[in-house]
Amino acid sequence: MRRPSGRFRPAVALAGLALILNGCATSGAIVKARGDFRAGQPDVALQTLASGKVAERDRLVALMEGGFIAHASGRIEDSIRQLGQAARLVDELDAVFVGEQGASLLINDRATRYRGEYAERLWIRTVQMLNHLMLGDWQGASVEARQAIEVFDRHGDALQADVFTRTLLARVLDAVGEPDSAAIEYARAFEQSGGQLGVAAFARTAARRAGRPDDVARYDKALERDAEGIARGVRTTAGQGTLLLVMSTGQVAQKRAGNLFLAPDLRISFPYYPNFPDSGFSDEGRIRLLLDGEALPVDPVVTRLSRVAEASLSARARQVATRQTLRVVTKQGLGAAAAKEDPALGLLVDAVFFLLEEADTRSWQTLPGRWSLIEHAMPAGNHRLEVRAGRDGRVVLDDLRIDAGATSVVVLTDGPQGLVRIKPRAAPVNGPPTPPPVPP
Amino acid sequence: MTHHRTGLVPRPVQRLAVAALLALSLAGCAATTRTLDPEGTTNYDDTYGFSDKNEIVDVLTDSLAASRPVASAPSAPIAVIYGVANRTSEHIDTSGITDDIRNALLKSGDLRFVNRPQRDNLTLEADYQYAGFVAPEQRVAEGRQVGADYIVSGTLRSISKREPSQWRLTKKRYTYYSMTLELTDLETGELVWADSVELARELSQPILRW
Numbered sequence: 022m023r024r025p026s027g028r029f030r031p032a033v034a035l036a037g038l039a040l041i042l043n044g045c046a047t048s049g050a051i052v053k054a055r056g057d058f059r060a061g062q063p064d065v066a067l068q069t070l071a072s073g074k075v076a077e078r079d080r081l082v083a084l085m086e087g088g089f090i091a092h093a094s095g096r097i098e099d100s101i102r103q104l105g106q107a108a109r110l111v112d113e114l115d116a117v118f119v120g121e122q123g124a125s126l127l128i129n130d131r132a133t134r135y136r137g138e139y140a141e142r143l144w145i146r147t148v149q150m151l152n153h154l155m156l157g158d159w160q161g162a163s164v165e166a167r168q169a170i171e172v173f174d175r176h177g178d179a180l181q182a183d184v185f186t187r188t189l190l191a192r193v194l195d196a197v198g199e200p201d202s203a204a205i206e207y208a209r210a211f212e213q214s215g216g217q218l219g220v221a222a223f224a225r226t227a228a229r230r231a232g233r234p235d236d237v238a239r240y241d242k243a244l245e246r247d248a249e250g251i252a253r254g255v256r257t258t259a260g261q262g263t264l265l266l267v268m269s270t271g272q273v274a275q276k277r278a279g280n281l282f283l284a285p286d287l288r289i290s291f292p293y294y295p296n297f298p299d300s301g302f303s304d305e306g307r308i309r310l311l312l313d314g315e316a317l318p319v320d321p322v323v324t325r326l327s328r329v330a331e332a333s334l335s336a337r338a339r340q341v342a343t344r345q346t347l348r349v350v351t352k353q354g355l356g357a358a359a360a361k362e363d364p365a366l367g368l369l370v371d372a373v374f375f376l377l378e379e380a381d382t383r384s385w386q387t388l389p390g391r392w393s394l395i396e397h398a399m400p401a402g403n404h405r406l407e408v409r410a411g412r413d414g415r416v417v418l419d420d421l422r423i424d425a426g427a428t429s430v431v432v433l434t435d436g437p438q439g440l441v442r443i444k445p446r447a448a449p450v451n452g453p454p455t456p457p458p459v460p461p
Numbered sequence: 462m463t464h465h466r467t468g469l470v471p472r473p474v475q476r477l478a479v480a481a482l483l484a485l486s487l488a489g490c491a492a493t494t495r496t497l498d499p500e501g502t503t504n505y506d507d508t509y510g511f512s513d514k515n516e517i518v519d520v521l522t523d524s525l526a527a528s529r530p531v532a533s534a535p536s537a538p539i540a541v542i543y544g545v546a547n548r549t550s551e552h553i554d555t556s557g558i559t560d561d562i563r564n565a566l567l568k569s570g571d572l573r574f575v576n577r578p579q580r581d582n583l584t585l586e587a588d589y590q591y592a593g594f595v596a597p598e599q600r601v602a603e604g605r606q607v608g609a610d611y612i613v614s615g616t617l618r619s620i621s622k623r624e625p626s627q628w629r630l631t632k633k634r635y636t637y638y639s640m641t642l643e644l645t646d647l648e649t650g651e652l653v654w655a656d657s658v659e660l661a662r663e664l665s666q667p668i669l670r671w
Contacts, residue, residue: 070501096508115632116632116666116667116668116669117668117669118671119669119671120671159553160546160547163548164547164549164550164551164552167548167549167550168550173548177622197546197548198546199548
């Protein structure tokens with residue numbers, strides 16, 4: 022092989038640099054943190070993310086993973102902080118970064134800073150709503166609800182299947198005295214759920230408060246099928262409070278890399294979601310509640326996150342395809358130009374670019390596979406609540422306290438030993454150390 | 462025969478130019494601080510800031526002080542603050558607004574206030590005094606707290622709109638804030654005064670960045 026001429030040294034150098042830079046799989050700290058979290062060690066996972074090296078292009082992924090791990094382990098303030106940073110980063114990255122686009126034409130989309138799928142931008146707000154609710158801060162939750170509405174308005178078509186978030190934000194707005202906004206969002210959730218009884222049960226009260234008789238009539242019609250008394254279970258009477266139960270179960274699907282061979286030496290790699298059921302610790306099945314031994318009629322509002330994630334990715338299909346095409350054309354052009362100089366050099370450049378073609382499969386992987394929402398009126402006082410989900414999922418809350426006229430929010434999540442309740446814990450992982458107990 | 466590249470710029474000058482560029486860029490990396498005037502107007506983006514709070518407080522304090530229930534009262538009426546509901550899309554601590562309004566009106570003597578957030582502590586302290594820890598002549602007399610004549614409450618709202626997607630070099634977003642404050646007669650339930658302040662700001666950001 023002749024030495025590359027001066028004109029093609031830059032191309033060879035670029036190809037070599039690109040190959041080196043592409044030892045750039047998702048930052049190791051993030052991969053380890055996910056593993057630690059799934060092994061039931063969330064504190065270790067958070068330490069790994071805090072102290073490990075995370076590439077700038079993966080910073081959003083690290084913040085989202087850290088935010089959810091902190092949420093699931095009860096470090097709510099830490100979760101609020103991390104997801105707040107994630108939301109600000111999404112906003113900052115809402116631009117075209119010329120330098121990155123140039124790099125992605127030569128390497129692949131992993132060379133650019135991850136901006137989050139539309140669904141992930143929404144779920145930052147969903148988890149934040151849950152965080153604020155667990156702290157009893159309904160005002161804070163309403164701020165996140167309004168931000169979630171903005172995301173729905175911007176990318177609504179891709180996010181239609183997320184009835185859980187829509188219903189939750191409507192419930193929050195209703196609680197802070199915005200029945201009109203709540204009624205509108207409930208109506209959308211009801212439509213997107215295909216007329217689900219559980220949503221109708223939530224929505225009817227808000228529709229009455231907002232003075233929307235047409236909506237009330239629509240829900241009444243749907244509730245004619247309510248043989249079990251689900252709607253009656255949501256309405257409170259004097260001396261009663263409300264339980265708002267959220268369950269995060271299973272594990273969201275991960276993106277995979279698919280390959281399309283346009284020619285033996287020409288490959289396009291693209292991200293996609295495989296079509297298989299979510300994996301997880303608890304098998305999906307009917308959710309049952311027993312309050313002090315008595316079964317409660319419920320119709321959970323459920324969203325399968327993988328479905329929404331898939332729709333969200335599909336909404337970007339055209340952008341992804343355009344960029345892939347430009348990349349192929351650019352690489353082909355450089356390869357052909359190198360081959361004119363020296364056929365062996367051309368082969369080398371083509372080989373390097375072939376190897377570099379890799380789909381961007383980065384995503385928020387610690388999210389659950391399903392979010393379920395249940396509301397039920399209960400007498401004020403202390404209760405024993407048993408929650409069963411599917412074959413194996415079971416948790417008993419012996420200390421469930423319901424106050425008259427108030428709403429108690431309980432969030433359950435999958436752990437290595439099954440369903441557990443998320444209870445807010447005091448200090449963040451990197452906060453000041455807990456002082457030792459004062460000796461008697 | 463060897464070829465030497467002849468450039469237009471001599472090598473020493475090239476090195477000097479690179480060094481100068483490096484020095485210039487590093488100089489821009491030094492951290493600096495400066496003191497701002499809290500009464501001045503400083504906005505880095507279109508979100509709520511201390512300049513907005515100051516404008517809101519100034520307008521509403523003057524308006525409330527000049528309102529008929531307050532200005533025509535023979536002595537300064539007593540109010541209790543029930544807070545400002547945050548109906549915006551930002552986490553804003555609205556107690557900062559009511560605290561500043563309360564402080565300004567207290568200083569001017571136009572209104573007196575019941576310290577509602579301290580009620581539990583007042584009860585706690587009184588219980589302590591009457592539990593035998595404080596000499597009888599030094600205990601506070603019970604049942605002597607003042608009753609409020611009015612409730613002060615309000616709402617902070619916002620509307621935010623982005624420019625529609627289209628071919629352009631900048632993207633714009635405007636945010637509109639509306640702060641409404643009310644005075645309600647505690648005895649009759651009548652809304653005796655209300656006023657509002659509106660603010661609007663536009664943020665323009667480049668779409669193409671490096």
